[in-house]
Amino acid sequence: MNNEPPVWLPHLSEKIVSEALGHELCAYAVALEGWRRGLTLNWYTKDAEPFRRMATWHVDAPGKLFSLGSEEKTHYFFRTRGDKVSYEAVRIGADKEQTKAVLAEAGVSVPEGSRFSVDARDEDIINYASSIGFPVVLKPTDGSFGKGVMTNIQDKKELRKALRNVRHSDVLVERFISGEEYRIYVVSQQVAGAIHRIPANVLGDGHNSIEALIDIKNKERQSNPRLVSCPIQIDDEVIGYLHEKGYTLGSIPDEKERIFLREKSNISLGGDPVDVTDDLHPAVKQTAINAIDAVPDLYHGGVDLIIDANKPPENAATIIELNPTAQIGSLLYPMKGYARDIPAAIIDEYFPETKEDGKEKTSLYFGFNRVLEPLQNNSSKRITVSPVQSRNVYAKKYTVSGEVQGVHYHRELRDRALATQLHGFINNLDNGNIEVVVAGMDQNPVDTFHDILLQATDDVHVTGVYAEDWLHPVKIGFDIQADPNKITGEISKIKQEKADMKKEKDKAERKYIQYQQSRSWKLTLPLRKALNYMKRRS
Numbered sequence: 139m140n141n142e143p144p145v146w147l148p149h150l151s152e153k154i155v156s157e158a159l160g161h162e163l164c165a166y167a168v169a170l171e172g173w174r175r176g177l178t179l180n181w182y183t184k185d186a187e188p189f190r191r192m193a194t195w196h197v198d199a200p201g202k203l204f205s206l207g208s209e210e211k212t213h214y215f216f217r218t219r220g221d222k223v224s225y226e227a228v229r230i231g232a233d234k235e236q237t238k239a240v241l242a243e244a245g246v247s248v249p250e251g252s253r254f255s256v257d258a259r260d261e262d263i264i265n266y267a268s269s270i271g272f273p274v275v276l277k278p279t280d281g282s283f284g285k286g287v288m289t290n291i292q293d294k295k296e297l298r299k300a301l302r303n304v305r306h307s308d309v310l311v312e313r314f315i316s317g318e319e320y321r322i323y324v325v326s327q328q329v330a331g332a333i334h335r336i337p338a339n340v341l342g343d344g345h346n347s348i349e350a351l352i353d354i355k356n357k358e359r360q361s362n363p364r365l366v367s368c369p370i371q372i373d374d375e376v377i378g379y380l381h382e383k384g385y386t387l388g389s390i391p392d393e394k395e396r397i398f399l400r401e402k403s404n405i406s407l408g409g410d411p412v413d414v415t416d417d418l419h420p421a422v423k424q425t426a427i428n429a430i431d432a433v434p435d436l437y438h439g440g441v442d443l444i445i446d447a448n449k450p451p452e453n454a455a456t457i458i459e460l461n462p463t464a465q466i467g468s469l470l471y472p473m474k475g476y477a478r479d480i481p482a483a484i485i486d487e488y489f490p491e492t493k494e495d496g497k498e499k500t501s502l503y504f505g506f507n508r509v510l511e512p513l514q515n516n517s518s519k520r521i522t523v524s525p526v527q528s529r530n531v532y533a534k535k536y537t538v539s540g541e542v543q544g545v546h547y548h549r550e551l552r553d554r555a556l557a558t559q560l561h562g563f564i565n566n567l568d569n570g571n572i573e574v575v576v577a578g579m580d581q582n583p584v585d586t587f588h589d590i591l592l593q594a595t596d597d598v599h600v601t602g603v604y605a606e607d608w609l610h611p612v613k614i615g616f617d618i619q620a621d622p623n624k625i626t627g628e629i630s631k632i633k634q635e636k637a638d639m640k641k642e643k644d645k646a647e648r649k650y651i652q653y654q655q656s657r658s659w660k661l662t663l664p665l666r667k668a669l670n671y672m673k674r675r676s
């Protein structure tokens with residue numbers, strides 16, 4: 139791998155997706171793309187009626203089920219998969235044996251293999267493996283993310299050992315295909331993106347042990363929105379693989395010596411995604427397109443394949459799996475190469491009338507946590523995110539100097555911004571100044587916010603306001619991103635003031651009670667009663 143840094147999409151920066159990491163990343167990216175095009179976005183809980191007819195899973199927590207709609211139509215989505223993909227297509231994709239049968243019938247290359255039920259004898263499985271020839275691959279028929287898959291099994295002894303780990307379900311035994319693993323995403327009979335999946339590995343520096351290098355690499359993966367949830371885990375498989383290669387976790391590799399940690403290349407197991415969209419041979423891309431076309435009503439999805447570089451391109455690719463609900467995070471955030479705009483390709487398929495054709499995307503985005511909150515606390519089963527009215531957004535950053543870091547001042551600015559339909563945030567600076575970013579569809583309120591900033595209150599003294607254009611994305615709504623310690627101090631001050639007021643109130647009440655119980659109060663009681671009687675009569 140070269141040392142060039144990856145190039146990600148500016149409209150899907152780390153900050154924009156920071157609230158939607160992990161399994162919510164894919165859904166958020168697709169939903170955001172549709173919303174930015176002016177479509178109405180709705181998020182749903184798992185009990186929502188439209189999704190009872192769709193195949194879904196792990197949806198107890200909201201954030202994976204949504205719809206996008208225009209005046210003419212509405213489409214429903216589970217993560218990256220929309221309702222154009224039929225239930226039958228999802229069922230075929232989930233069944234590895236049926237996937238192979240459908241692909242083989244369509245003339246798409248798949249590994250030779252056979253399915254064995256949970257009741258099958260180990261000896262029958264071993265005899266079959268011997269008949270097709272070692273090495274073989276053993277995997278559960280309904281697994282995902284590489285779980286339970288054992289590759290490159292060399293002989294009967296290894297197979298017998300591997301069977302002990304998977305005999306709780308039906309399994310597939312396949313001929314091992316040599317080569318490198320790739321994930322290609324196909325939409326509308328076009329390859330939208332492709333990555334080379336490289337097994338988990340570390341690069342030696344001549345000083346650190348393999349275990350230390352794993353820690354270093356995991357810290358690097360923390361900065362990647364997709365890989366942050368996929369660290370390299372040190373488990374028995376890694377330790378065993380290293381042992382086979384003559385290493386331990388304490389071994390110190392030479393400088394620039396690459397040490398692989400697993401046979402499997404799954405990103406979820408610590409693999410590296412490297413963009414190869416522009417490098418794949420057209421014949422390989424066509425094989426992936428043919429695989430998607432082979433399944434009725436599978437309009438888009440991920441294709442996992444092995445490419446044998448020693449074969450002619452027309453025969454180099456073998457399909458190992460189809461995924462109608464494929465992860466796209468690795469295509470959006472590769473470790474090397476260029477990000478590919480898979481969300482745009484998906485929305486083009488469902489709403490072709492909204493194709494942007496090179497138009498600049500709006501710089502607005504919505505906060506994932508804020509939007510989902512009503513669903514998370516069970517106060518609603520559906521929440522609507524109103525569509526963007528215009529792609530043209532005007533934004534400015536104002537740097538305000540003086541005594542300007544008071545909470546009351548910030549709240550006043552936030553209220554004034556929202557009242558004029560402006561979005562943005564306030565950020566405290568270490569030098570005592572503040573940054574105020576405002577964005578809106580109309581340029582005038584953005585420009586005139588300068589005057590609002592100058593309107594000081596009792597606890598604010600503004601000495602200067604500097605304006606400049608803001609060219610970065612802005613989250614809808616208005617956030618006060620002040621220093622947490624300062625906010626805590628301001629809140630403590632307010633609480634103390636309230637406590638002091640309560641003390642004064644309690645003190646006054648005690649004095650009043652004492653006065654009521656005093657001798658003079660009791661002596662004047664007849665007079666006060668007479669006065670009250672005269673008031674009622676008059």
